[in-house]
Amino acid sequence: MTKIAIIGAGASGLIAALHAKNRDNSIDLYEKNSIIGKKITVSGNGKCNIANKNITKYDYFGNNLDFLEYGLKEFGFLKFEKFCNEMGLYLSVKEDGKVYPRSFESTSVIKIFEEKLSEKGVNLHLSSEIKKITRQNDKFILEPNGKDINFYDKVLISTGSKASPKLGGSSFSENMAKSFGHNLFPSYPSLVQLETKKKQVSRMSGVKIEAKVTLLSKEYKKVSVEGDVLFTKYGLSGFAILDISFFVSKLLLENKKVILSIDMIPEFSIDKLQSIMIKNCRNNPNSSFDTMLMGLLPLKIAKYISFELGFAKKRLEDLSLKDVKKVIYLIKDFRCSIEDTHGFDYAEVCGGGIDTLEVDSKTMESKLVKNLYFSGESLDIVGKRGGYNFAFAWMSGYLAGKSLKG
Ligand SMILES: Cc1cc2nc3c(=O)[nH]c(=O)nc-3n(C[C@H](O)[C@H](O)[C@H](O)COP(=O)(O)OP(=O)(O)OC[C@H]3O[C@@H](n4cnc5c(N)ncnc54)[C@H](O)[C@@H]3O)c2cc1C
Numbered sequence: 001m002t003k004i005a006i007i008g009a010g011a012s013g014l015i016a017a018l019h020a021k022n023r024d025n026s027i028d029l030y031e032k033n034s035i036i037g038k039k040i041t042v043s044g045n046g047k048c049n050i051a052n053k054n055i056t057k058y059d060y061f062g063n064n065l066d067f068l069e070y071g072l073k074e075f076g077f078l079k080f081e082k083f084c085n086e087m088g089l090y091l092s093v094k095e096d097g098k099v100y101p102r103s104f105e106s107t108s109v110i111k112i113f114e115e116k117l118s119e120k121g122v123n124l125h126l127s128s129e130i131k132k133i134t135r136q137n138d139k140f141i142l143e144p145n146g147k148d149i150n151f152y153d154k155v156l157i158s159t160g161s162k163a164s165p166k167l168g169g170s171s172f173s174e175n176m177a178k179s180f181g182h183n184l185f186p187s188y189p190s191l192v193q194l195e196t197k198k199k200q201v202s203r204m205s206g207v208k209i210e211a212k213v214t215l216l217s218k219e220y221k222k223v224s225v226e227g228d229v230l231f232t233k234y235g236l237s238g239f240a241i242l243d244i245s246f247f248v249s250k251l252l253l254e255n256k257k258v259i260l261s262i263d264m265i266p267e268f269s270i271d272k273l274q275s276i277m278i279k280n281c282r283n284n285p286n287s288s289f290d291t292m293l294m295g296l297l298p299l300k301i302a303k304y305i306s307f308e309l310g311f312a313k314k315r316l317e318d319l320s321l322k323d324v325k326k327v328i329y330l331i332k333d334f335r336c337s338i339e340d341t342h343g344f345d346y347a348e349v350c351g352g353g354i355d356t357l358e359v360d361s362k363t364m365e366s367k368l369v370k371n372l373y374f375s376g377e378s379l380d381i382v383g384k385r386g387g388y389n390f391a392f393a394w395m396s397g398y399l400a401g402k403s404l405k406g
Pocket of ligand 1 (some may be wrong): 008009010011012014030031033037038041043044049051095130131147160164168169375376377378386387388389391
């Protein structure tokens with residue numbers, strides 16, 4: 001009987017376990033948390049965004065995106081949907097491609113996986129942290145919780161990345177891959193909030209706007225995203241910030257200076273905004289400058305602009321064309337230097353990780369160590385926001401599981 005250990009019961013370890021189990025093997029699935037799939041439970045802002053229907057390799061970042069090609073053909077969305085439906089888990093696919101369980105509740109996903117693992121005879125060990133893996137002859141040795149010594153023929157490391165340690169994030173995969181001679185790309189937080197020392201940002205804390213955020217950098221040209229921007233005490237949050245954070249985090253890792261330009265009214269061009277303001281000045285000459293801005297932007301932003309320009313006491317009849325242009329400049333190109341990300345504790349995912357050139361893209365087996373496998377976020381593949389990261393975890397876990405079965 002082949003003895004298999006799967007370390008980490010997140011998306012990739014769970015699907016791997018179900019596909020690896022047969023009558024001729026025994027599977028121990030180790031999870032340090034007291035429940036399986038903790039990151040599934042918090043995904044999609046509680047609505048459980050577990051996949052995306054429209055996936056290409058261009059939805060991911062990594063040093064070797066060709067690694068994804070086989071998996072995308074072999075375990076695309078339709079196959080994932082079929083797998084879910086066969087387990088009794090039905091999906092809801094939104095227009096933007098985001099996929100949720102039909103119930104929009106993660107508990108359904110967790111419950112179904114728990115039952116299937118038990119039905120299939122996978123030995124699930126919860127609250128069981130693996131500290132290290134050693135090798136003796138052709139066996140792997142694991143000491144769950146530092147107690148028993150267990151020998152295995154094959155091991156899958158599906159312990160994810162160090163993003164969000166409170167939910168189970170750990171550097172176990174990196175440490176073990178390194179100990180087995182694998183090359184690693186330095187990991188960096190992604191889908192994460194950004195920190196700035198710019199005082200005006202913390203003064204506007206609590207304000208949320210729909211904006212366009214552009215990265216001003218020589219390395220990444222034309223990177224800009226539209227969406228929510230939330231001003232906070234430490235810096236910037238919101239979907240647009242999470243979306244652009246991959247590029248920012250990578251530049252910070254390389255010690256590059258990062259400046260973001262925020263367009264606070266992206267739906268109006270500069271010319272359009274100018275004509276709106278000039279018309280407003282003509283129609284309402286006795287209104288205060290603050291009142292005009294409050295018709296366009298939240299109060300705290302209006303106050304910041306009038307303070308910055310010294311226009312607090314101005315009435316609209318006193319505004320010159322030059323004044324209007326200064327206002328528009330601050331609204332359409334609010335510059336913010338980014339000093340850091342908010343860190344691994346708050347990141348949804350990590351970029352970097354195990355070099356995929358040293359892992360077989362069809363089986364997820366290490367090319368350096370026979371019978372050692374890696375899947376999911378531990379690998380140097382990170383996706384955009386919107387279900388892509390789970391999609392890769394399912395895909396790589398599926399391929400690993402099939403191959404573990406032998
Ligand atoms: C707040 C948040 C929201 C997210 N929302 C989305 C979303 O909406 N859509 C999306 O696609 N992605 C989302 N993600 C990212 C997604 O959760 C991950 O990409 C995905 O979970 C990776 O799956 P994985 O199986 O590789 O790793 P994980 O899900 O991290 O699973 C690894 C498991 O291994 C366990 N483990 C770690 N070390 C050990 C050890 N030494 N011994 C035993 N067990 C160990 C961990 O406890 C964990 O359960 C979100 C992440 C976070 C943090």
